[in-house]
Amino acid sequence: MNFDALIEALPEIIDGLEVTIAIWLAGCLFGPLLGLAIALGRQFGPRWLDRGLWAFVEVIRGTPFLVQMFLLYYGGPFIGLDLDPTPAGLLGLIVYGAAYFSEILRGGLIAVPKGHVEAALCVGLDRGQVIRRILLPEMTLLVLPACVNMWVVLLKETAILSIITVPEFTLAVTAFGSATFAFTQSAAVLALAYWGLTELTGRLGRSLEARFDRFRLV
Amino acid sequence: MTQDAAITMRNVVKRFGGNTVLRGVDLDVRHGEVTCLIGPSGSGKSTLLRCAAFLEEHDDGIIRIGGAPIGYDAAADGSRTRLPPGEIARVRRSIGMVFQQFNLWPHMTALGNVAEGLRQVLRLPKREAQDRAMAHLTRVGLAERASFYPSQLSGGQQQRVAIARALAMDPKIMLFDEPTSSLDPELTGEVLTVMRDLAAEGMTMLVVTHEIGFAAHVGQHIVFLDEGRIALEGRAGEVFRKPWHPRMAQFLQTYLDRGASVLLEG
């Protein structure tokens, strides 16, 4: 390997890693939030809203992320959505994640035992209080493992953003690989780095699950 | 009599699809009495209780809680009008419900479960809500378990917390749906004891139970439900000593076969 070239490229690679992590964390936070809005709209909103959101979720889940990014980045300008690569990538990842998170969270809402809601109604909680105090907390506990899984998926999907030239980690490392012909080494670096991050995420998830164990359903 | 009743049901009908589960039930639950609802599995006992709390919507008839109609009121032309949600919640406030499956909220401690309604519904300050919740936990003998989560409690303890949670809202009537049926036999006693104490304090109770001994000793009014109809009702002593209805006799026989006759004596 050409070390001079590596030293030269390092700042760009580190910047790329930062961009990847920033976009990923934004996806991990805003994906579930938008997903929650979709899930609540589908569960408690009028029928037309459920139908509309259902169609949206199905389209997102039924097409490759790569194709969605092409459509957003190259097709966006035709509908007045002319975004730079990074905002486009960020938006794309959040929307993509939201579709999956909405299904995870909806599954969680449905899985909360009906009796827990009935007990709350009998105590006198109103609809909003039942959602805030009972459904959302219990849902969170139920969906945690699936969410950790989805966070890992989102991290790996960020690599796709290199295709629309978001200056993220995969783009920076592959650019270095092409410049120095160190294709294999750079691919190995990519694999190691992503794997390290997913492993970290998995650990965080497991420690959260252990911490929440006392809240488990009985 | 109707005015005095804690719960009155008139011609209550409930269907699930094509399955008619309650076929015109007339029932009076009197203030200060323990009414026990017994009957074969699938006869509609849970449905009846759930209709009283309006957790199920009855398809016909009128149900009154302390005189106030719940869910539907009779209109002048004999039809029914649906009452608004706020009104349903208001009438429901005089009911406390205890479920077979406890239904404690797993993300709250025992104290949190009992204090929740005091905080959210009665809007009591945190300290006051906790003090009151603690008093109710003490009443069911669980003060020292206040900070435990449901997953850390036995079934009997969970059910006692659930009773405390219902009592904390100061209901006029307590509804119990087979409160000991999902408990191991050695844990039913502690729950029945709490219920017996409650009855002794004069609480109005409507109890669905398979504990024939409890029904015979604590129950004052016995209602035998069979295929969605009240087949037989009366004072506890009479009903158990002279179960004149063949279905009731047959129903009791299944208990006697299991050696429960001793429970009916005395």
Ligand SMILES: Nc1ncnc2c1ncn2[C@@H]1O[C@H](COP(=O)(O)OP(=O)(O)O)[C@@H](O)[C@H]1O
């Ligand atoms: N939510 C429901 N949907 C459809 N059928 C129901 C539902 N709840 C109860 N049933 C039916 O109503 C009948 C009476 O049930 P239930 O009131 O639970 O009886 P019990 O408590 O006396 O055992 C049963 O046939 C049961 O299958």
Ligand SMILES: [Mg+2]
């Ligand atoms: Mg039942």
